[in-house]
Amino acid sequence: MTAAAVSLRRLLHPVSEPLTPIIPTITSFLQSVNLQNPDLSILNQFSSYLTPNLVTQIIKDQTSPFHSLFFFNWASNPNPNPNNYFHTHFCYIDKLLSHKLFALAADTLKTHEKFSDFMVGKFIKAHGDLGHLKSSVKLFHQVKERELGGCLFSYNALLGVLVRANRVSYAWGYFGHIVIKARVLKPDVSTYTTMIRGLCKVGMIENAEKLFVEMSCGRNLWTYNVTIDGFCKNGFVEKAQRIVDEMVKGETILPDVFSYTSLIDGYCKKGEFRNAMRCFNEMVTTRNCKPNVVTYNVLINGLCLSGDVDEAKRMMSLLRLTGVRDNIATHTSLLKGYCIVGKSEEAIEHFKEMINLGMSLDGKSYAVIVNELSKLGRPDEGVMLLKEMRASCISPSIAIFNAVLRSFVKLQKFDKAILLLKQMPQMGCYPNFLSYSAVITGLAGAKGMMHDVEMLVNEMIQNGHCLDTTLYSELIKAYCIHGDISNAIRLFTDMVDESLVISIACFEVFVKELSSRCLVLEVENLFEQMKNQCTVSDAETYQRTLDQYSSGNSDS
Structure with a gap:
């Protein structure tokens, strides 16, 4: 018998062959199918392999949803069908929805x-994931009218969509109308848990607690953990502690690693490390619950932020001794701790060790060091790290760019600040108002830089950022210092037109400069315009400043 015949025999008579080798073969056949003129019979040779698991796996493996649908349709009525296979699921729906083929899936x-x-x-969840909230709501109302109360899955999906989209008030409204007022359906544990999560998310703790207490169905561990975590994140650690205590006392549903980790995190954020360690010890010794890396990271981060780096390092040693592997978050917390206690060089050295160990650094770890280098007056090294981040496909945050810009300005390295400002878009981040403001303010206070100031102001405005009171004031002051009265007056007028009030310090410079040029009447008129068009909270102080110079009593 030839090798080809043996292969064909094995293919047509699988008997006890494992499923895995046949999947690539079927996939290969599927990809060769002409979907414009498909021939279902090409797959008949595989009918003896059909099982729910195989069908599900093949559908998931297809890159094209149309191949998935083609295979599903064939498997709906294979010929022959020696195993009497029939569909008990619609696994291809997820594939169609993931490709946004809503109409095809629905039909x-x-x-x-x-x-x-x-x-x-x-469908509601898929639309919600894409931000199509109106479509999600519309679908729910359609099924609600059709099912006449049997729409719990759709309702829970809609609540989840609204909560994830931060439309908690809408979710709460639906809960109040459909569950409490109209009693269209009876909520289950998923309904309550989703709503509690949403209420905690927006700080409506009293409502969340009331809902938790008054649940008309039994709670599960997910409900407890969502509530505990929500309370802790909002600073109500004592409430969360009471829930954990009730769980321990009831012994029906015991707290797990997530329950304790949330509680420990809550105590750490409040600076109550003794309570945090008490929870940790209870978790390990009394409840025999093994901490994971998140638990350790919560403790280590809390200790580092409080400046207790030595204790954090001891906790890291304990982590390793218990067989838990640290991660980038663990080391980033340590970097923060070193910086907080003023051990900048140790932070930088530890960062280098992380690189040497081949750790996959993230934006947070880079940000700690770039910020610290900027504070140390070493922005050039910060720029090198920013470029390294970009090369590693990590997008730097606007905050660390601004830290570097401020450092350059403080060192009066204006050319480098301007260059970085222009390079930011190519490095994955566009300058914001604070970026421009930091550089422009620095340039305005330096000699001979007004041309660059004007260039950056124009660029800033073109990019959709407006001047604020501080920036206007500093620019007017700079023009006065440089003797450019016409531009100072122009900006003052623009400022008044936007109902912004110049700072008193800059107003004094403005008045002094105009008065020295015998433009007292003009400055008085400008001040009157400011009073008429703007809300001047301390008009008397401005008036005294004006009187001081207009009356000729200046020391200039």
């Missing part, structure tokens, strides 16, 4: 009369 489900509440819930 297929409707054809098979499977467009159920559960399936609509999938």
